Amino acid sequence: MGFDLSFESRLSAREDVVWAAVRTLEGVNRELAPWVHMTAPREARGRALEEAPLGSPAFASFLLAFRLLPFDRHELTLISAERGHFLERSRSWLQRVWEHERSVEAIPGGCRVRDRLHVEPRLAPDALVRVVVQALFRWRHYRLEREFGEIP
Numbered sequence: 001m002g003f004d005l006s007f008e009s010r011l012s013a014r015e016d017v018v019w020a021a022v023r024t025l026e027g028v029n030r031e032l033a034p035w036v037h038m039t040a041p042r043e044a045r046g047r048a049l050e051e052a053p054l055g056s057p058a059f060a061s062f063l064l065a066f067r068l069l070p071f072d073r074h075e076l077t078l079i080s081a082e083r084g085h086f087l088e089r090s091r092s093w094l095q096r097v098w099e100h101e102r103s104v105e106a107i108p109g110g111c112r113v114r115d116r117l118h119v120e121p122r123l124a125p126d127a128l129v130r131v132v133v134q135a136l137f138r139w140r141h142y143r144l145e146r147e148f149g150e151i152p
Contacts, residue, residue, distance in 0.1 A: 001120070001126065002096075002097060002118060002119055002120030002121070002126065003118075003119055003126050003129075003130050004116070004117065004118050004119075005115075005116075005117045005119070005130070005133060005134060005137065006114065006115065006116045006117070007114070007115045007137045007138070007140075007141050008112060008113065008114045008115075008141075009112070009113045009141045009144050009145055009150070010107065010109075010110065010111075010112050010150060010151040011110045011111050011112075011113060011144060011145065011148040011149065011150065011151065012109060012110040012148060012149040012150060012151050013110050013111060013148035013149065014106070014110065014111065015084060015104050015105060015106040015110075015111040016083075017148075018104050018111050018113065018144070018148055019083060019084055019104045021147070021148075022102070022104065022113070022144075023048045023049045023050070023086075024046065024047065024048055024049070025038060025040050025044065025045065025047075025061075026045075026046065030143065030147075031139075031140040031143045031144065032136070032139075032140065033143075034066060034067070035065065035066070035136065035139065036063055036064065036065060036136065037063070037064045037066075037067045038061045038062075038063055038064075038074065039061050039062045039063075039064065040059060040061055041059050041060075043059075044058065044059045049078060049081040049086050050081045050082060050083065052076070052078050052081060053078070054078050054079060054080065054081065055077070055078075055079065056077060057075040057076060057077050057090075058076045058077065058078060059075075059076055060073055060074065060075050060076075061073070061074045061075075061076060062074075063092075071094075072092045072093050072094045072095075073092055073093045074090055074091075074092040074095075074098070075090055075091055075092065076088065076090050077089055077090045077091075084103060084104045084105060085101075085102070085103045085104070086101070086102055087099070087100075087101045088100045088101070093122070094121065094122055094123060094124070094129075095119055095120065095121055095122060095129075096120040096121065096122045097118065097119065097120035098117075098119055099117065099118040099119070100115065100116075100117050101114075101115070101116040101117075102114065102115050102116075107151075109151045110148075110149075110151050113141070113144060115137055115140075115141075117133065117137070119133055
């Protein structure tokens, strides 16, 4: 069956500044650190989401706990990617479906970052995976708020 989650942060930085920081794998890894690190082939490093092919796997990434212990292999597939928005519909060893949509939009005083997820675990119970994914995305938004500041 799977589950759905959503997260939102209101940041006191311009939309274009935040988008520039979150649109690369390096930006994703900054948000995930120190808990998770995503690897990438050399040709994918430093590239923006908008440069990836749409509708087919862009590359496979190993997910490493604490940059050391591999625990999943993720095939990144973007359905859409444009300035301020992407929709990823991927799969991995642990997730039958991993759908992640992120938007970064301008609002008075800064921008809003929204993440929407639909996850269908392969092996572990939904309730356990939900707790882990919630914690990880709360952490990601905490990191964004620390880096860019929150709108009061």
